Amino acid sequence: MSPLRKKSRPATAYAEWFKLDNAAKLYPAIHTGKRASMFRISAVLAEPVRPELLQAALEEVLPRFPAYAVRLHSGLFWHYFGHAPGCPRVLPDIKNPMLRPRFREKPGFLFRVFHYERRIAVEFFHALADASGVLVFLKTLVAAYLARAGGPGVAPGRLPETVYGPGLLDPAATPDPEEFEDAFLRYAHLHGPQGYREPKAYHFASTPEPIHTLHMVLGLVPVDRLLEAARRRKVTITEYLAAVYVDTLLEMQRREREVLHVDPRRRPLPVRLQVPVNLRRFFPTKSLRNFSFFVNVSIDAANGDYAFDEILPLVHHRMRLGLDKRTLAASIGQNVKPERSLALRLTPLFLKNLAIAEIYRRVGEPTSSGAMSNLGEVEMPPELADAVERFEFSLGPSFRIRTNVAMASYKGTLAITFSSTCKETDLERGFLTRLVRDGIPVKVESNR
Amino acid sequence: MSYCVNCGVELDRTAACCALCGTEVCNPSQPVDMTAPKPFPEEMQPPPPNNRPLIAGLLAALLSLPVLVCLVTNLVFGGGAWSVYPIGGIVLFWVLTAGPLLSRKPRPVPLIALDAFAVLVYLFVIAALGGQGLIVGLHWYLRLALPIVVVVAAATLFPVAYLRRYRADGLVTSAILFVDAGLALVGIELALSFFAGHPFQLSWSWIVLISCLAMSVALLIIDRSPHLLAELRRRLHV
Numbered sequence: 153m154s155p156l157r158k159k160s161r162p163a164t165a166y167a168e169w170f171k172l173d174n175a176a177k178l179y180p181a182i183h184t185g186k187r188a189s190m191f192r193i194s195a196v197l198a199e200p201v202r203p204e205l206l207q208a209a210l211e212e213v214l215p216r217f218p219a220y221a222v223r224l225h226s227g228l229f230w231h232y233f234g235h236a237p238g239c240p241r242v243l244p245d246i247k248n249p250m251l252r253p254r255f256r257e258k259p260g261f262l263f264r265v266f267h268y269e270r271r272i273a274v275e276f277f278h279a280l281a282d283a284s285g286v287l288v289f290l291k292t293l294v295a296a297y298l299a300r301a302g303g304p305g306v307a308p309g310r311l312p313e314t315v316y317g318p319g320l321l322d323p324a325a326t327p328d329p330e331e332f333e334d335a336f337l338r339y340a341h342l343h344g345p346q347g348y349r350e351p352k353a354y355h356f357a358s359t360p361e362p363i364h365t366l367h368m369v370l371g372l373v374p375v376d377r378l379l380e381a382a383r384r385r386k387v388t389i390t391e392y393l394a395a396v397y398v399d400t401l402l403e404m405q406r407r408e409r410e411v412l413h414v415d416p417r418r419r420p421l422p423v424r425l426q427v428p429v430n431l432r433r434f435f436p437t438k439s440l441r442n443f444s445f446f447v448n449v450s451i452d453a454a455n456g457d458y459a460f461d462e463i464l465p466l467v468h469h470r471m472r473l474g475l476d477k478r479t480l481a482a483s484i485g486q487n488v489k490p491e492r493s494l495a496l497r498l499t500p501l502f503l504k505n506l507a508i509a510e511i512y513r514r515v516g517e518p519t520s521s522g523a524m525s526n527l528g529e530v531e532m533p534p535e536l537a538d539a540v541e542r543f544e545f546s547l548g549p550s551f552r553i554r555t556n557v558a559m560a561s562y563k564g565t566l567a568i569t570f571s572s573t574c575k576e577t578d579l580e581r582g583f584l585t586r587l588v589r590d591g592i593p594v595k596v597e598s599n600r
Numbered sequence: 601m602s603y604c605v606n607c608g609v610e611l612d613r614t615a616a617c618c619a620l621c622g623t624e625v626c627n628p629s630q631p632v633d634m635t636a637p638k639p640f641p642e643e644m645q646p647p648p649p650n651n652r653p654l655i656a657g658l659l660a661a662l663l664s665l666p667v668l669v670c671l672v673t674n675l676v677f678g679g680g681a682w683s684v685y686p687i688g689g690i691v692l693f694w695v696l697t698a699g700p701l702l703s704r705k706p707r708p709v710p711l712i713a714l715d716a717f718a719v720l721v722y723l724f725v726i727a728a729l730g731g732q733g734l735i736v737g738l739h740w741y742l743r744l745a746l747p748i749v750v751v752v753a754a755a756t757l758f759p760v761a762y763l764r765r766y767r768a769d770g771l772v773t774s775a776i777l778f779v780d781a782g783l784a785l786v787g788i789e790l791a792l793s794f795f796a797g798h799p800f801q802l803s804w805s806w807i808v809l810i811s812c813l814a815m816s817v818a819l820l821i822i823d824r825s826p827h828l829l830a831e832l833r834r835r836l837h838v
């Protein structure tokens with residue numbers, strides 16, 4: 153039991169160490185010398201960012217998030233987080249974001265803060281937190297920055313108390329122990345059905361780029377037009393976009409089979425999309441750490457050529473089925489169970505790492521064609537709303553999956569970010585031109 | 601604002617070509633803005649320094665110590681050129697370990713070829729400097745050492761090269777490895793038969809080869825029939 157659970161401990165003190173949460177345990181095992189699971193959330197402000205004020209804001213905000221002021225240590229049986237003193241430097245942004253953290257070098261923070269023109273970006277190692285937790289951090293950081301720098305509608309100086317709430321924390325308040333919680337353990341239902349093996353999914357053929365390259369393609373889409381297109385088909389925006397993604401991949405597979413003259417007797421592979429779900433929607437917690445799961449949306453290309461209007465209802469219903477609260481709790485239970493087995497707990501860490509990496513290599517990425525993560529609509533308190541123009545969310549490189557998609561919307565604009573480690577842009581182009589053909593205007597920005 | 605004529609998406613005013621399809625922007629009424637900041641930064645963070653050459657160098661420095669000791673002892677106390685053997689062995693060890701450390705990308709095929717070549721050179725040195733003179737040394741070198749090393753290297757190279765080029769699943773890989781091992785053993789026995797003076801007389805390796813072939817045919821049949829595979833999975837699952 154981690155020291156955090158002990159009631160006697162004053163809540164203001166830093167935790168000397170704490171355990172990785174249930175989902176986090178995966179990430180230190182699968183990172184390689186070259187890549188680790190990272191993601192990034194950015195806020196684009198109305199005015200250029202002043203680095204020295206951002207640094208001061210970070211120094212003010214970080215003590216409010218002790219769960220993030222940590223570095224990764226290895227114990228005999230498990231990894232653990234230990235408090236890292238100090239505060240990371242704010243860095244000028246780079247063209248190849250989401251590099252792996254330098255775990256061994258001091259101070260060894262597992263997140264970075266960048267600035268470029270009007271953009272403030274935070275990048276996190278996924279073991280620390282999921283996007284919903286990090287969004288709270290970024291919003292709090294942006295608020296602290298705006299309190300110093302001011303902006304449209306914001307006068308420099310102390311912000312009114314009304315801006316603070318559960319989504320934007322008051323840096324002067326003491327951290328709530330519940331923010332440290334591994335909520336997976338609280339909500340796991342351990343008597344669910346056993347898991348079953350998924351078949352291999354389609355991965356598009358591509359030319360890999362050198363390891364330190366990450367191409368970003370940002371598509372900006374008006375939410376009202378998107379909502380109109382989704383409502384016309386009686387689905388949500390996420391379902392509509394997931395269907396667009398699936399449709400794009402199905403067509404890529406069809407074209408690939410034609411171009412490469414694949415033996416028609418060989419079955420086409422299913423296209424399976426991982427759509428992360430924020431579990432806080434179903435199971436209340438203040439946890440700022442990992443608490444998300446995912447729903448798999450899969451269409452089996454071996455059934456024949458699906459038209460877009462045939463894909464939509466399937467995606468819609470599969471996502472709804474996946475969002476059943478009790479199924480989710482049972483799935484969490486499946487992940488929590490191994491962590492409770494004594495034999496497994498007593499296995500030395502390096503063996504655990506090897507086993508987890510091998511399982512991930514076999515059934516992790518091969519069974520999914522890609523991930524599409526929608527952070528949803530980001531809200532800022534009205535006092536600060538005009539000073540922020542846009543929020544962006546992007547996923548770091550995976551290992552076998554070449555292109556990931558993530559999105560966030562703010563003030564009527566959905567920012568869809570494709571992050572890719574290959575030369576080709578077929579997925580990006582296929583996805584965005586589908587929106588254009590459906591009457592939705594798209595603006596593209598990129599570092600390509 | 602400019603649009604890509606090919607994709608229909610609006611482009612940033614700093615974009616000279618479409619990020620999706622590469623089509624150049626050609627808009628006389630709004631030329632590309634070359635001065636405004638780009639939407640994403642241009643600076644790359646260089647990859648962290650590669651310290652593997654350093655490790656290879658460190659290894660060389662560490663290994664040079666026994667090399668020097670051998671050389672000095674040999675020079676001072678005499679006793680023939682015995683130090684060539686340990687020194688050759690140490691150099692061979694360095695070549696085998698430093699190869700993977702110094703190559704930037706995993707390139708197993710040239711590395712295996714290099715290793716086989718280094719082993720051949722070392723064996724040649726032993727053969728040439730051996731006690732019974734060059735003729736006897738060359739006899740076993742050419743008839744025994746050279747063919748066996750070549751067969752083993754070829755038997756390692758072939759599946760590595762093939763599997764890197766064409767991805768195969770576990771069953772097909774095992775089938776390839778079985779055939780490969782059977783053929784390698786036949787090659788080794790052939791070399792032995794030449795050395796022993798009765799060429800092409802195979803006594804045991806063909807039995808191994810036939811069992812290996814049978815095994816790989818069985819594996820390929822299982823691989824081709826999903827029913828059998830499913831049945832085996834069901835009966836043999838752990």
Ligand SMILES: [Zn+2]
Nearest residue numbers: 604607618621
């Ligand atoms: Zn284009």
